[in-house]
Amino acid sequence: MLSACILFSCTKDEPTLDVTKNGQLKIKFDQIVGGKKLILNETTYTNNSEEQFIVSTAKYYVSNIVLTNNNGQSYTVPKSESFFLINAANSESLTPSVLVPEGQYTTLQFNLGIDSITNTLPVSERTGVLDVAGNDMYWSWNSGYIFFKLEGSSTSSTTADQKFRYHIGLFGGYDTKTVNNNKTVVLDLSKAGTAIVQENLSSDIHLMVDLGKVFDGKNKISIATNSTVMTSGPHQLIAENYAQMFTHDHTHNYQKISNE
Amino acid sequence: MNKRQILFFIGIIGLVIACQKTDDKLDTSLFEFVQPEHFPAPVYNLASNPISKEGFELGRKLFYDPILSRNNTISCGSCHISQHAFTHHGHDVSHGIDDRLGVRNSMPLMNLAWSKGFFWDGGVFHLDLAPIAPIENEVEMDEQFVTVLEKLRNSKDYPTLFQKAFGSSEINSVNTLQALSQFMLLLISDNSKYDKVIRKETNFSAAEQRGYTLYQQKCSTCHQEPLFTDYSYRDNGLGINPSQDQGRYEITGLESDKLKFKVPSLRNLAYTSPYMHDGSFITLEAVINHYRREIKQTDNLDPLLRNGIALSNMEVSDLTAFLNTLNDEKFIRNTLFSEQP
Numbered sequence: 122m123l124s125a126c127i128l129f130s131c132t133k134d135e136p137t138l139d140v141t142k143n144g145q146l147k148i149k150f151d152q153i154v155g156g157k158k159l160i161l162n163e164t165t166y167t168n169n170s171e172e173q174f175i176v177s178t179a180k181y182y183v184s185n186i187v188l189t190n191n192n193g194q195s196y197t198v199p200k201s202e203s204f205f206l207i208n209a210a211n212s213e214s215l216t217p218s219v220l221v222p223e224g225q226y227t228t229l230q231f232n233l234g235i236d237s238i239t240n241t242l243p244v245s246e247r248t249g250v251l252d253v254a255g256n257d258m259y260w261s262w263n264s265g266y267i268f269f270k271l272e273g274s275s276t277s278s279t280t281a282d283q284k285f286r287y288h289i290g291l292f293g294g295y296d297t298k299t300v301n302n303n304k305t306v307v308l309d310l311s312k313a314g315t316a317i318v319q320e321n322l323s324s325d326i327h328l329m330v331d332l333g334k335v336f337d338g339k340n341k342i343s344i345a346t347n348s349t350v351m352t353s354g355p356h357q358l359i360a361e362n363y364a365q366m367f368t369h370d371h372t373h374n375y376q377k378i379s380n381e
Numbered sequence: 382m383n384k385r386q387i388l389f390f391i392g393i394i395g396l397v398i399a400c401q402k403t404d405d406k407l408d409t410s411l412f413e414f415v416q417p418e419h420f421p422a423p424v425y426n427l428a429s430n431p432i433s434k435e436g437f438e439l440g441r442k443l444f445y446d447p448i449l450s451r452n453n454t455i456s457c458g459s460c461h462i463s464q465h466a467f468t469h470h471g472h473d474v475s476h477g478i479d480d481r482l483g484v485r486n487s488m489p490l491m492n493l494a495w496s497k498g499f500f501w502d503g504g505v506f507h508l509d510l511a512p513i514a515p516i517e518n519e520v521e522m523d524e525q526f527v528t529v530l531e532k533l534r535n536s537k538d539y540p541t542l543f544q545k546a547f548g549s550s551e552i553n554s555v556n557t558l559q560a561l562s563q564f565m566l567l568l569i570s571d572n573s574k575y576d577k578v579i580r581k582e583t584n585f586s587a588a589e590q591r592g593y594t595l596y597q598q599k600c601s602t603c604h605q606e607p608l609f610t611d612y613s614y615r616d617n618g619l620g621i622n623p624s625q626d627q628g629r630y631e632i633t634g635l636e637s638d639k640l641k642f643k644v645p646s647l648r649n650l651a652y653t654s655p656y657m658h659d660g661s662f663i664t665l666e667a668v669i670n671h672y673r674r675e676i677k678q679t680d681n682l683d684p685l686l687r688n689g690i691a692l693s694n695m696e697v698s699d700l701t702a703f704l705n706t707l708n709d710e711k712f713i714r715n716t717l718f719s720e721q722p
Contacts, residue, residue: 243429244509245555253513254554255527261513263504263632291634295506296497299633352634 138223144318145378146188147218147325148229150207151370152179155333161209168336170343174275174285179209179332180258181269181363182235182250188221189228191315196221204239206250206258207330218323226316227309229326233363234268234303240292263352265292268302269363271335278348285344287335288351289359300357304364314372323376329368338362411717412437414494417571419579419607423494425508425566430559432566435546440564442542443557445720448532449512450478450522457515457561460487463719466649466712467491467568473660477521484624486660488645489653491570491712497612501642501658504632508565509558530557568718570648574706579607585706591696592703599690600647600700603683609647609707615683616640618676622659640679651708665704669697 152159154166159176167173183205186198197203198219205217239251251266253259258267267290278285293301308328310316316324336342340358342350350356412434414427430436443449445458460475461467467490469475475487485501499505505514515521516529533539533552540550547556577583585593596604605611614629621627621640629638642658656662662671672690676682692700712718 241506243426244507244558245429248555252554253510253526254530257527259513261505261510261517261526262500264506264510294633296503297633297635297638299635352631 138225138317138319140222140224142223142320143220144223144320145218145323146221146226146316146318147216147323147376148183148186149216149325149327150183150330151215151327152209152330152332154331159209159332166333168333168344169341170277170336170345172275172277172336172344174273174277174344176209176271176273176332178270178272181207181233182258182266183207183217183231183233184235184239185232186219187230188224188226188316189230190224190226191311192224194224196224200239204235204250206256216325221318223318223320226318226324227311229308229310229316229369231306232303233306234290235266235292236303237292237294237301240265241295260288260290260352264295265290269360271332275344275348277343277345279345280348285348286351287347287349287359289356289363291352291356302356302360304360306364306367308367308369310369310372313369314374316372317374319375321378322374323378325373325376327370327372329370330366331368332366334366335359335362338365412567414566415569417569417576417607419576420492420571421495421608424497425494425562427494427566430509430562430566432563433546435542436560436563437567439542439546440560440562441718441721443561444564448536449516449524449529451524451528452478454478455522457512458720460515460521461490463715464652464713465489466570466652466709468653470652470654473655475521477515477518478523481520481523483518483520484626485658486655488643489649490565491568491648492608492646493568494566495608498614498643502629502632503614503643508562511565512558512561526554530554533557568712570709570712572711573648573709575703576607576709578706586702588699588702589706590703592699592701593706595692595696595700596703599692602685603644604647610644613644614638614641615644616679616681617642617672618679618682618686619657619659619661619671620677620679622661624659626659628658637681639681641681647704648707649709649712650704652713665701666697669700673697 157164157166159179162175162177165173165175184203186203187195189195198221202219206214208214247253250256260267267288269289271287272284274284276283289302291300291302293299310326316326318324339361342355342359347354350359412432414432445456447453447456449456455478460469462470469487474483474485476482488501493508499511500514505511513526516524516526530552539552543552543556544550546560574583578585603611603615627639629641650665654663656668662668673692674689676686676689
């Protein structure tokens with residue numbers, strides 16, 4: 122009886138969505154490792170190779186966001202507003218938001234990395250998270266952005282300082298076709314909560330990002346075998362793994378936007 | 382003061398003003414990008430970074446300022462010396478910060494507006510992005526680019542100089558890199574004897590002319606006129622060196638790029654010894670002899686070099702005479718390009 126009431130009231134109150142109006146869509150990136158919360162420089166985790174490690178840095182670019190609504194129509198967030206650097210050490214970076222037309226969105230798609238066009242932009246257009254100075258996500262000698270950075274320490278590491286460092290990039294080459302480690306991530310939102318975007322309100326999509334997948338995703342990566350991976354070693358296998366880190370956990374719709 | 386005296390003084394003032402005007406005009410024209418007639422259109426988009434006197438001078442100051450390195454000891458100019466066509470003459474590989482050694486010979490800086498790729502491996506594809514590589518390289522200047530910007534912001538002179546050059550005292554990665562580019566873009570070498578011959582201002586000697594013909598037959602596929610490079614990456618049969626440098630492969634990861642390096646220009650060879658990516662050749666004669674009889678049959682050896690380059694001793698002498706017409710003394714002596722007192 123009560124649930125029927127709620128259902129009734131929901132239906133009654135359901136707004137008419139107007140595609141000419143924009144509402145906020147917020148994506149929360151919640152980092153975990155296996156079943157545990159990520160706490161930088163503190164918590165010890167174990168991978169499937171029985172290697173214990175702690176994480177000191179976890180950073181990655183999320184770009185080119187596309188949303189598809191329940192009618193199958195897609196909305197691509199304007200490219201210039203669609204670059205985010207998610208940095209576990211910077212809580213403000215973990216909840217990027219974009220403006221999208223009102224609608225019920227059932228699919229979220231984004232690129233993990235920085236596409237080739239953006240990698241070849243004139244320097245004058247490389248500002249904010251794309252600035253070649255200050256973000257620590259740019260290779261100066263092999264010009265291109267680092268898409269994904271995971272660093273930490275482990276007694277399994279074979280480096281002198283017992284660290285492991287995975288810096289993964291490579292956008293496909295400027296004039297020679299090379300490896301492209303950009304990965305498209307497509308998440309179905311309909312099961313854990315369609316994102317209903319409405320003007321003056323926020324729909325908050327909560328994603329779980331399991332950094333443990335870097336070691337135990339589609340490909341098994343061991344710290345002992347690969348303590349440092351950058352432009353050589355199994356960078357493509359790690360990229361296949363980071364494409365699998367994301368799962369949609371739940372959505373909070375009709376959230377008030379605080380006037381900060 | 383009588384009328385005549387007044388007129389005289391006005392005349393003097395007029396002359397002074399006129400002189401100043403002419404001076405200013407002369408002055409600014411030195412800081413313009415003048416397209417050499419026999420060069421192709423530049424690769425660099427000059428409209429994206431209009432060159433001004435103030436921008437050039439700021440770029441030059443940055444180029445010669447060791448503030449760009451971690452411990453303020455090494456500048457760009459430390460390894461790119463203007464009198465040597467901006468190479469580190471006499472050094473096979475350069476010693477950078479704390480006397481650390483790199484694995485490659487510092488390349489000459491000239492005619493960069495036409496360059497499609499930078500460094501021996503082409504790892505950087507735009508001039509504006511090139512300076513970050515030596516700044517951040519741990520054996521060169523070993524500094525974070527972001528820290529360089531911070532040091533510039535906190536300096537006494539730079540905010541004013543940026544204000545003059547860009548209309549804002551804000552210092553960021555964009556205007557810092559653009560200033561460096563403005564300086565480097567004007568490092569144009571187009572006044573060698575070869576250039577004068579092409580412009581019909583002079584003629585080759587008989588030996589130079591014979592050497593030019595030999596060059597056209599045997600060298601010009603890779604070292605194309607008028608810049609004397611085709612900007613491609615090729616394996617010229619040097620083989621692997623002790624530092625195991627695989628060249629272009631380290632950028633592309635492609636087996637077919639192993640041991641490939643950028644074809645360097647043949648301009649200003651008199652000032653840029655030693656030669657090759659690792660500076661292992663001291664003399665031009667040794668370079669020519671490499672192509673005559675020391676080519677290693679490596680996997681990616683350029684097909685054009687499979688049988689070496691056949692040259693008689695007489696031909697070597699003629700070819701050398703021609704190569705010497707590519708030296709541009711005006712370029713290396715241009716005081717506008719050197720460190721200012």
